[in-house]
Amino acid sequence: MLIQDVINAIEEIAPLPYAEDFDNVGLLVGDKSENVTGVLVCLDTLEAVVDEAIEKNCNLIVSFHPIIFSGLKKITGKNYVERVVLKAIKNNIAIYATHTALDNSIVGVNDRICDVLGLQNKKILIPQKSTIKKLVTFVPTKNADTLREALFNAGAGSIGNYDHCSFNVTGKGSFKGNEASNPVVGKKGVTHFEEETQIGVTFAKHLESKILKALFKNHPYEEVAYEITTLENTNQHIGIGMVGELETAVNPTEFLTFVKERMQTGCVRHSEIIDKKVKKIAVLGGSGAFAIPNAIAAGADVYITGDVKYHDFYKAENKIIIADIGHYETEQFTKNLLVEFLTKKFTNFAVVLSVCNTNPVKYL
Incomplete structure (x- = not known):
């Protein structure tokens, strides 16, 4: 089994043409013609993750976030990105990143958030154009x-x-x-x-x-x-974010407490509570403040995302409850999604879920 075979499988659910233009996805380090000894799946490729791959005899790391985002002019090990790349090359470990290709997949990041929260009747929040x-x-x-x-x-x-x-x-x-x-x-x-x-x-x-x-x-x-x-037709199966519904409308404070527990977050930062029950929920993994107007237009009662700035909370304007649960927390279950998918695809080598918690944000 070659690294290219694993890549082909991943791109069945996260084709690279659907990644955002600013992104850097695909095989970032390594030779796609190498045989696979094992696959380690993570959210971020840090040095500790490369060490884990070495320990577990995995010569392919499938990461959600790309360790190389902007161009590298030198690889001398002066920062964490260069050190990861050096260590991977020295140990013949390939690194592949999915990022926004999986964000825009109908069975990707946001679909998994909906599943964790038990949302039904799921639809893409922002369909991608020209697909x-x-x-x-x-x-x-x-x-x-x-x-x-x-x-x-x-x-x-x-x-x-x-x-x-x-x-x-x-x-x-x-x-x-x-x-x-x-x-x-x-x-x-x-x-x-x-x-x-x-x-x-x-x-x-x-x-x-x-x-x-x-x-x-x-x-x-x-x-x-x-x-x-x-064509200019809207494709309802490709795009970022998702909208779904709770089986039963609930009190907003009760729902936010439920989100904190299910999404395993240390903090929920939210806009002012609106005094009505909530049922329709919009979600967008990662940094999603840009989609607040889309969540409102979709008729969502609550919008769950990460990296919301101070002034962005004003955009709720008593029309929606904005809940920032953290960047890492919205995307943490993505690696489980990939492990489950690859394990079903390949049974002749190990597909391992990384045990490294790569969240750089800590809570007291």
Whole structure:
């Protein structure tokens, strides 16, 4: 089993094209062609985590946060980032980070928060834009069924709760090959008319290379005519944050106490309590103050996130209760999610949950 095989599995639920532009995700250190001896899953890759990987014979660390975020001009060990990279390289340990690719996954960070809190009817809070693409191609009608099915098998044609979706128009296509051509039908130098079917299918943007591979492999023509466009449609399955509902509306103070216990946090900083029961809850792991207006627009009674600044609490404006439970605390269960997923995928090597608590914030 290669490191690349583990990467392929992770990217099934957290494709890198959905990471935010500012982020640094993927394989940060190491050789993807190396054999895997074991996988250690953590939230942050610190020196203690690399030591743990060495001790447990894991040559791949899967981390939520990227240890290398901005560029490194020197690696001399003068700070904790450089020391981690040096130690990993010296011990032939690869480091892979998911971060906002997993943030934007419908089964990622925020889905796990909802599960821990027992929320139902979950939906993405801020759907990511420009994630749906459309392929239009033209194929001889006699080959249309074969090509269409190949595109479906590659992941094209899925829209929300439906799959095998396409639009098909039959008409006549024309072409004339030059002396260097080798036409499948017709003769070079002669204009040929062929009954063709125009096939249109949508697909998730991270599948583009797979879709094109299926197109070229199953299209009979020497030269394949096709076009790909990016759609403005909202994709309800990719995006950051999540909204869900409690089974029963509860008193807000009671709910915040419940959140403190379930999310294992030493402190809940919150805006003024609104005197009504709460049922709809918005969550966003990590630093989420930017999404306060989105939580309000979604009709949430409480918004749970981390890293809320003093003036951000004013934005509640008696419309919502903002609860800052801590950056680490909102993301801490992410590593459990990854361990569970990888353990089901791979049974021939160890997938280990790191025991290191990497939270830099302490409470009295």
